[in-house]
Amino acid sequence: MHKKIICCLLFIISIFACVSAYAAEVTDVRWGLDRFNVLRLVVDLDSPPGYNISFQGQTMLVTVNAKLDEKVTRSFKMRSTLAPTMTVEESGGNTVLKLPLARTIGTQDYNAFTLKNDPVTKRPNRLVVDITADKTATPSVVIPKADNSAEKAKAPVTVPKTSTAKTTVPKTTTPKTTAKVTVPKKTAVKTEEKKTAKSSFKTDGGLKGKKITLDAGHGGSDPGAIGSNGTREKDVTLKITKKVQELLKKKGAKVSMTRTGDTDVYGPNASDSQELQARVDVAEDNDADAFISIHINSSTNKSVGGFSSYYYPKTNNDARLAQAVQDRLVKNFGLDDLGIRKANFYVNKRCSMPSTLLELAFISNPKEEKLMNSNWYINKLAKSIADGIEDYFK
Incomplete structure (x- = not known):
């Protein structure tokens, strides 16, 4: 009898030993601050993480259910006025960011939110925390050097016309006055040398025969903004973009796509500027007459909603293109008209042809997130965009 008990105990001990041996481990911790003062923390792990965020007074605690690799940096000085320092320590088998x-x-x-490991891009499992409390409506800070930067930030971005909303676009994506907005990969990036335009573009004479490049925002390792019900921006933008492609082809346009699946456009281990430039290159390589980048907005204020279209005035036609699409969106839906807005987004500024970046409602707004999961809405949205592009070429 005693032998059986001892054997059972040894068996149980061996199980705990195996579990301990394969416990998740934090392999790196880093931070980044985008130009809109959004602080991003990224925790790399060797397996999917469990985590909890709590507060002790004014100290934010990010507890990750994983042990801490001894090589991980334990103390950070950050260029954030909200959180100028951060310490990392192991406590009770967990890793705690303070x-x-x-x-x-x-x-x-x-x-x-968490991101699964990506064998293609060789990126590990990650926990990402975006702190948007001090987000600004216009660029206000210098991006930290590469060795301190975090994952590509979603360039959130939209500022509603109302004075009470501070948009964080990006949920984006995201800058605002009183409401916080998340900005997708769209803005917070360093720029590279612009390539020479390969050809002139056409702006009238009808849509037939015109070359259009469609860009589905985010994708691959970058999910973009994520709604409260788990809807991912990258999935919605791809659905819309594919439908717009189908409609434009029926109207006689020649359409090129920056991506047709859930992939990064540049490829593995790309910097923000490399990924965005790869999207611009698709338009340049296809001698596009117009470039349309499709995104979903986001804000910490869940009541904020509506459409907005962004442009950079590098030609006399960028604002006209943005307005043509915006008019169709507003005409066909009962959502708020946030208007067309001038912005220094990489893809708009760096492509040589007229372009617009569309923020199609807010994934952070429960009602609008629900719409994004309905086929009739996707189809109607795509038709509005295609019709707006057609109007532009008339």
């Missing part, structure tokens, strides 16, 4: 804050923030002031 951020003393300059002031108290609420759950609406941060967003956390």
Whole structure:
């Protein structure tokens, strides 16, 4: 009898030993601050993480259910006025990131999500925490050097016309006045030398025969903004873009796509500027007459919603293109008209032909997120965009 008990105990001990041996481990911690003052924390792990975010007074605690690799940096000085320092320590088998804050923030002031490892891009499992409490409506800070930068930030971006909303676009994506907005990969990036335009573009004479490049925002390792029900921006933009492609072809246009699946456009281990430039290159390589980048907006204010179209005035036709599409969107839906807006987005600024970046409602708004999961909405949205592009060429 005693032998059986001893054997059972040894068996149980061996199980715990195996579990301990294969416990998740934090392999790296880094941070980044985009030009809109959004602080991003990224935790790399060797297996999918469990985590919890809590507060002790004004100290934010990000607890990850994983042990801490001894090679991980334990203390950070950050260029954030909200959280100038961060310490990393192991406690009870967990890894804890401690951020003393300059002031108290609420759950609406941060967003956390996990990313699975990607064998293609060789990126590990990650926990990403975006702290948007101090997000600004216009660029206000210098991006940290590469060795301190975090994952590609989603360039959130939209500022509603109302004075009470601070948009974070990006959920984007995202800059605003009083509401926080997440900005997708769209803006917070370093620029590279612009390539020489390969050909002139056409702006009238009808849509038939015109060359259009469609860009489905985000994709691959970058999910973009994520709604409260798990809807991912990259999935919605791809659905819309494919439908627009189909409609434009029926109207006689020649359409090129930056991506047709859930992939990064540049490829593995790309920097933000490399990924965005790869999208611009598709338009340049196809001598496009117009470039349309499709995104979904996001804000920490869940009541903010509506459409907006962005442009950079590098030609006399960029604003006209944005307005043509915006008019169709507003005409066919009962959502708020946030208007056309001038913005320094990489893809708009760097492509040689007229272009617009569309923010098609807010994934952070529960009602609008629900619409994004309905086929009739996707189809009607795509038709509005295609009709707007056709109007532009008349």
